[in-house]
Amino acid sequence: MNADKGAGIKSLGIHDSLSKDSAKVFSNLIETAKSLPTTSSELGAIQLSVNEIKKRAHELRAKTKPKNDHTRAHYLLAGSGLAIQDVESSLKALKSRQLMEQNVINRAVEDDLDTYLKTKKDENILSSIEQSLASAAKDFDNFINQNFNLDWEQRKIEVRENFGILTKKRRSNKHSVEVQSSMLPPKWGGSGRSILDGDSRLNVNENFATRAKFEKYAKTINSFNNARQGGYDFSLSHEVLQCFTDPTDANNRQLPEAWKILDHAHKVKDVVSSSKSFLEKQFLDYVGLLYTKVAGEGLPTNVNKVKAFIDHKLKNVNNTWKYGNLTIVNGVPIWAFIFYLLRAGLVQDALEVAVANKLSFKKVEQSFLTFFKAYVNSKDRKLPNEFISRLHTEYNQHIKNALDGDPFRLAVYKIIGRCDLTRKNISSITLSIEDWIWIHLMLIKQDVSKEDPVYEKYELTDFQTIISSHGASMFNGSYLNALMLSGMYELAIEHAMTINEIDAVHLAIGLACYEKLNISSSKDGNNNELVSCQDGEMKLNMTKLLGNYTKSFKFSDPRIAVEYLVLINLGATPEGPEVCHEVLRELVLETKEFTILLGKVNRDGTRIPGVIEERQSLISLTDEQAFLHKITEQAARRADEDGRVLDSLLLYQLADEYDIVIGIVNKLLSDLLSNTDISQPLLNLDDNSETNPVLIARKLINVYVNNLEIAQKIHAKRKETCILLLKMVDIRKAFYLHNWSLTLEKLEGIDMIPFADELSSRKRAQEFSNLSSDIKKNIPNLLIIAMTCVSKIVGELNSSEYQSPAKAQQVEALKRLAKNCMIYAGMIQYSMPRETYSILINIEVAL
Incomplete structure (x- = not known):
């Protein structure tokens, strides 16, 4: 237990x-x-049936069967x-x-x-x-590999094609165009990047104010181009100044002044003389405006206006003079009076004041009148050589270091004698920025010779170096004007871009218009900077500037973009026209606004030009037809490659490639016929002539056949194919309306289906391979239509209440027709869709 x-x-x-x-x-x-391994592993899945598993388990048990031996x-x-x-x-x-x-x-x-x-x-x-x-x-990967080949050599060819550097070679048997590269890089390019795809972040449609400014400028540029094309006068500076409607805008206050400087400068080519006279006029206008406000004494003469300015400028609130060493004559600081008369450009008035007050001059100043008269009476406002050394001696001995000297006397001596150029500033007088610039301009000597001593040399380039070295921080919001007045127009545009890009672009256009800009050459190498130093001088990349500007509105306003891009050819380098043409070609290919840019074709075949053709006189076309043909054909090829068939149709018409147009139309019409079910209509009520291949084909054939010049440019076989396809459209219409007899009659009329006998069937089968692809692909549908019509008519005859020998003969004839069609179909069945022959057999069996 x-x-x-x-x-x-x-x-x-x-x-x-x-x-x-x-x-x-x-x-x-x-x-x-x-x-x-799982279904997702690289080794694949282990797939064993239930029987296989059972079999293998049995084999394992047999090998390991236990014995009853427990020894x-x-x-x-x-x-x-x-x-x-x-x-x-x-x-x-x-x-x-x-x-x-x-x-x-x-x-x-x-x-x-x-x-x-x-x-x-x-x-x-x-x-x-x-x-x-x-x-x-x-399959998708294979399609991508076949249609988007990433072979780099091919990609280089495509990139060159984008930039219009290809030579064409037409092939008569296709509507496509074979191209070969000329292996030359774009002459304008440095980076190989699209000109119209710059680094600007400007968006002219960003807000209402920006858009309003853009539109004002656009209207002005359009009028400017109209004037250039029409050959009549147009003041660009005057029109642009009207765009500045807000005088309280501190950021843009420099821009109107810059345009005023430009307006004045285009009348005088010499920068120094132009800038001096501008500053003098500007100062006189200010003095006059001040005179009306302070109600100065006496008649409103220029002399009295300056006198009123001195009282306002140099007197303290308690009516005392700000400077203690002023020489006062009859209540007027005489040297300050002469200085500001010179500042206002009133040189003759300054001499008259000096002569009238000669008794007040000190002994050391007695020779001043002699010097001053010689200065005023000289043509170029320069002191004659015989007086220069005497004045310099007097200045160095008595004026320069006089402790009780009038500071304005020193300024007057320095100006008329160009004294002590090592110290060009007059620190003892409070000067505005404009005063400071004016004094420097007065000290510049433009005809420096090798014989001149170093201390006598002060040129415009020296003054420009001083301004650029100081930079914008010194000029307190007047740096743009300082650059303009010193003739550094390229740097002025660069600085203006930091203020407002739209204004800066138009200031550059104005400077180019008045031939004040140094435009960079595309031959100068890799020049992607807006402003660069080339050949020892600053140059502006006008192409980059205008390309960047149009970037933000080339799609929304392509017509306006053209107005700006034609300005690339304004005061440009010798290759400017070619660059202009390249950029316009880019615009067409990128925006695809072919109707606006290249034109359109009316219903009667007449051609309406686009905006580029309208501006052809502004882009230096030596052969405008060749250019327009080239740019249009290139755009047509691009549209064709992208699958934009309607665009390519328009462009090939504009390029006068009528044979290619008919080839494209034939393909469209053939595809429509072959891909539309035979029980469906080819035309709907909402179809229009712009999109439906049937209506397009009818319109073009009608226009081209009736125009002898155009008809001669079209191959007879393509024209015949188009007419035959249109007849097939009529056949389809009769079939859709169940008019079986009329359908067979029209089928017999095009002679594409064997109606006669077995011999004609064999003959048609032998000719099948020679048919164009546009016709060949529609033979299966024609056979089905023919057999269906036979079946319908035979059915109606057999079901007729009254039978007659004539009806019996008609049925037999129809059956022979069906037999001929089937013989023909049997001989070409492997060239047709698989289901077509089955459909035909079923129809034949039912007869």
Whole structure:
């Protein structure tokens, strides 16, 4: 009893131990199974059927079948006090229990078999879908590789084509154009980048104020181009100044003044003389305005205006003079009076004041009148050479270092004698920026010679260096005007760009108009900067400036973009016209606004020019027809390549490539006929002549055939193909209206389907390969239409209440026609869609 109990306990212990071991084994199996290949792995899936699994499991059991030999176990268990019989009985009990569990498992497997099969079916479906997607992706990749070849040599050719540097070679049998590169880089380019894709962040449509300014300028530029083209006078500076309507705008206050400087400068080519006279006039205008405000004494003469200015400028609030060493004569500081008369450009008035007050001059100043008269009476406002050394001596000995000297006396001596050029500033007098610039301009000597001593040399370039070295910080919001007055127009544009880009662009246009700018040459190398130093002087990249500006509105306002881009040729370098042509070509290809830019063709075939052609006289075209043909044809090829068929049709017409036009129309019409179900109409009520191939073809054939000049440019075969396709359209219309007899009559009229006999069927089959692709692809539909019409007519005749020999003969004739069609179809069946022959057979069987 105890032994049995002990054996039972030990048996249970063995079973528990086995269960734990089994659980561990199964855990290991599960973990190992995770590393098996899955459907997503590169090794593929392991797919075994249920029978295969059962077969392999049976083979494994056969190899590892246990034997009832427990001899070795006897030794193992000898010292444990456990009888081998007990162990064997325990194993039998365990086997019985395992068998029961296996039966339960088998039943569960049988119950789950349906679920397994269903799951397997779902997996197969998903696998098929996955394979279809993979196949589609592979097909798409192949399509991309075939249609978008990334061969770099080919890409270089395409890039060159974009920039119009290709030579063309037409092929008569296709409407496409083969091109070969001239292997020359764009002459205008430095970076190879599109001119119209610059780095400007300007957006003229950003807000109402910016858009309003843009439109004002655009109207002015349009009027300017009209005047240039018409050959009549137009004051660009005057018109632009009208655009500055807000005088309180501090940021833009410099721009109107810059235009005033430009307006004055274009009348005088010499920068120094122009700037001096501008500053003098500006000062006199200010003095006059001040005179009206302070109500000065006496008549409003220039002398009295300057006198009133001195009272206002040099007196303190308590009516005392700001400077203690002023020479006062009759209540007027005489030297300050002479200085400001000179500042206002009133040289003769200054001499008269000096003569009238000569008694007030000190002994050391007695020779001043002699010097001053010689200065005023000289043509170029220069002191004659015989007086220069005497004045310099007097200045150095008595004026320069006089402790109680009048500061304005020093200024007057320095100006008329160009004294002490090592110290050009007059620190003892408070000067405005304009005064400071004016004094420097007065000290400049423009005809410096090698014989002149170094201390006598002060040229415009020296003054420009001083201004540029000081930079914008010194001039307190007047740096743009300082650059303009010193003749540094290129740097002025660069600085104006930091104030307002729109204003800066138009200031550059004005400077180019008045021939004040140095325009950079595209031959100067990699010049991507707006302003650069070339050949020792500053130059402006006008192409970059205008290209950047038009970037923000080339799509919204292409017509206005042309108005600006033609200005590239304004005062440009010798290759300016060529650059202008390249940029206009870019505009056409990028915007695709072909009707606006290149023109359109009326219903009667007449051509209406686009804006580029309207401005052809402004872009220096030596052969405008060649240029327009080239740019139009290039745009047509691009449109054709992009699949924009209607655009390419328009452009090829504009390029006078009428044969190509008919070729494209034939393809459109053929595709429409072959791809539209024969039970559907080819024309809908909402179709229009601009988009429907049928209407397009009818219009063009009518225009081209009636125009002898155009007709001569079209190949006879293409014209015949188009006419034949239009006849097929009429056949389709009769078929859609169920007019079976008329349909057959029209089919017989085009002579494309064998109506006569078996011999004609064979002959048509032999000629099939020689047909154009546009006709060939429509033969299957014509056969189906013919057989359908025969079937319908035969059916009507057979169902007729009254039968006659004539009707019987007609049925026989129709059946012979059907037989001829089937012979023909049988001979060309492998050149037709697979389903076409089946449809024809079904129709024939039903006859």
